[in-house]
Amino acid sequence: MMSEDVLKESGRSGAFIVSAQKRKMQKLAKTAGESILLLIASFVAIVVLFIFYFVTVDAIPYFQLQGFREFFTSSNWYPAGDPGEFGALAIIYGSGMVTLGSTLLSVPMGIAAAICLSDILPFSVRQYAKPVIEMLAAIPSVAFGFFALVIFAPLLQTQGGPILMWAWWILAAPFLLLAVIVISDLLSAKIEDPKRRQQISMFLLVVFGVGALAFLYWVGSVLQGIEIITGTNALNVSIILSFMALPTIVSVSEDALQAVGRELREGSYALGATRAETIVKTILPAASSGILAAVILGVMRALGETMVVWMASGNSSHIPEPWFNYLEAIRTLTATIAGDMGEADQVTGSARYHVLFAMGLLLLVISFISNLVSERIVVRQRKILSGQ
């Protein structure tokens, strides 16, 4: 505001020196300059419009030629056949599958890391943790894809069972241990006599601990027995994609957590809450919508990723048997576009060419909607927090 006032004043003072005509010219030049600026700034909006327009224009002929039904309901993908079959259901399902898988892995980890960065780590450590995340975000997707295809897939194929077992032990053991402690504590809390309470608590701890160990061991041995037929499968891709989505989730949720003010934190501490309780019961609810926006952005990163899924998902268009089998090869929308265009661009104008644009349009619409949603959410959170 202040700077504009200053400007106005300077303009007025100029009036005494410069003739009316020259002032008019100056004003004209200023308007012209500003409109050029505006034009360049609206370039982005024009580009977005163009993207929508040109992808849609090339997608429509497909629906004119083949209709909507086959695309969404059939899973027979034989674009090179005569006549070709264009059932994309399995491909859409594959996209959904790896997106869900990577979300399940990356969201808990990403939120935990974001909390750690914003509330737990001292500033000096945070300075070193942030570049790690930035570097993870910077590694080109094709390098991740190469890793997934050349290093991770053979490893999964030959050592799949043991890897799954170790992952299960490392991930599940700490959480089960915690659950055992909490449950035995909660169950014995009703008992009045402190000495007996401790005894019963210890007893419960041992009983549940042994149970949990048996459970861990049982699931572990089942996992170890699994033989993975192909290393290029949905699990491989989900794991790699989750690491690619992590940086987005971490940085956006960290911003959301930082946006929650000091007052809320201090209020909670003053009431005697521990740091964990403060975070879980006060800060996370306040930042929840921002974190949701982060999750949406992370999901979009996984859904829109091309190279990793193209190289390491196996590219086989079918719905796995049973439907949740992550150890089977799948095919995704992005990989199909990338892989089929090479053969289809010689037949420009055919259904085979335009179906790829239909897939692109589907991706574009999904990303557009989720972007709008996440943006709304962030705006709303900012309003709520600033209103308090």
Added chain:
Amino acid sequence: MNLGTRKILDRSFTAVGFGSIAVMGIALLIVLAPIIYNGIGSVFFTGTLEHRNMLFNEFGRGDKEELVKENAASEVYRKQIYGMLDAFEAELETMEPEKKQDYLSKYGPVRTALQTLIGPLPGEETAILTRYKYGQTRWEKAEEKLHEFLYEAKWDYSNPDVMAKEYFVSRAAEFEGTSLVKLFPYVEKHLPDVLRPRFTVYWGFLTDSSVDSHIFGGIWPEIQGTFFLAVGAMLFAFPLGVIAAVYFTEYAREGFFNSILRSANSTLAGVPSIVFGLFGLAFFINTLKVSESKSVLAGSLTLAIMILPTIIRAAEEAILSVPKTYKEASLSLGSTKWNTIMTVILPAALPGILTGGVISLGRAAGETAPIIFTAAVSVGSAIGLADVFSSPTPALSWNIYNLASEHEAAAEIRHVQYGMVLALVSIVLLLNLSAIFLRARISKKLKG
């Protein structure tokens, strides 16, 4: 809940947070370590005489006299091997037809294996493809091929319930009772004398063009292509992005139109990269016809659109972080708004804007999906600067995919793939590290 449990929960909560950050760091290490280790192996490795011969014949590098001497030394042992082959072939002629047929069918693979190991055998026609003109150029590959030469790989399908198992049969055992049986232990013992392995530093990997679709030679065309594409994208996107950021920060008034522009920006940032590729194909190539088919220009334009939102955001942040007092001081001295922006705000924000630019440059260099349909080809030589408007180029990111998944000898040239990945990753990470470094300096400076 009693206090002890609450404390345990609190601690474990902290541990989970540390754990996830540790997982990220470990993931980074797990991904980078093999890439760096194997990638360095494409430049530093134990090269054989065949490698030096290849370099001399294809690129005209190396000491001729030294090579002649080495080849002569190798020839002594080669003569022995060739002699054994000749002796066996003569022996074959004396056998009964049936037995001869049987041995001949086994002898073919032996010759082929030997040829891949030490290079063309005398009496064969000169191969057309360069890959058949030389033996193994890398010692660790030669050792692999030696195993293939000594043992025949067979698959055990006897149990239909499990995957077929591979097992090895000694070739020497198959030729028991013939003169060829001596060949196998001889080759095994004297392979180092034939191939003369020596530690090699092959910087040419980065500066040579490829020979016979990356079987030999280096990756210069890809590095150059990546450079052209990324710099081209920056040439378009950087000025546009900075000007747009100036508009958003200094001129835009809050309102419906402005919020649409901002939404457009975040939408563009969220568009999947493959859709940019489709758009580039449909708009720049099929509609605008900036070039006949794929070209560096079309690829750069597509990449420019993709990195535009990042540049705008970074530039906006940089401009906003310039202290307000700078601007006010300038305006109070009677400078116009435009003058203030050009002489005070932009210079102060420049390091921040450059940081964003450097990060975007890295992103443009690493991205594959947008250039698949618009700029990338699998094989090709380095293009001149004049060709960027009309011809496509190989690029690191695309060729990593292509060599790893589509090349007919993908498993034979892992070292080239690793070398390419390492080159790409180090370009991108170096750009990012310099950005991080730059930003640390800025924040120090702003703190005073």
